[in-house]
Amino acid sequence: MTASSAPTTTAVRPSIFSYVARPIRFLELWQPGAWRLKLYGIAYGRAAPRPELVDAAKTLALEVLPADPGYGVGFIGAHDARGGCYAFVDWWANENELHHKSFLGPSPDELRPAGPNDSVACVWDLTVIDFERRAWHDLVVKQADAPNVEAYLAQRLEDTI
Secondary structure, eight states: OOGGGSOOOOOOOOOOOOOOOOEEEEEEEEOOTTOEEEEEEEESSSSSOOHHHHHHHHHHHHHHSOSSOTTOEEEEEEEEOSSSEEEEEEEEETTTEEEEEEEEESSGGGOEEOOTTSOSOOHHHHHHHHHHHHHHIIIIITTTTSOOHHHHHHOOOOEEO
16 A cells, blocks of 8 residues: 555544643641651642542551551652542552552542552652652662661652642
């Protein structure tokens, strides 16, 4: 088939909405039991996620965090997005492994675990994950002789992306 005889097709592309920057804010160092977790809020069209979404993210964290805390450190995200609600719970294990659990739903009280056909994270969630990965790598993994978990916990992301 020559180029002139090739059938013409119109590619269908998903639409991309106009970009709206979102605040990513450190909300608190939450300390349930033996855990110390950085809690982040991300919001579309508002200064912070709704309190009920933040509370739901904390409740989910208590359900998925392992009984043996290991290092006992990690981070949580509550993302009040344009199309729904998202939460993620992450913790560090085995020096360099990040365990990640994500949840989504139309409202804070309808969050469910992400399934195999759901997204892993959006670009705003990945901003938090990347920040935390860099902090863990620089302050704990690369400092094997004297890992500084306290300095890691003091590193906090505040940005509008």
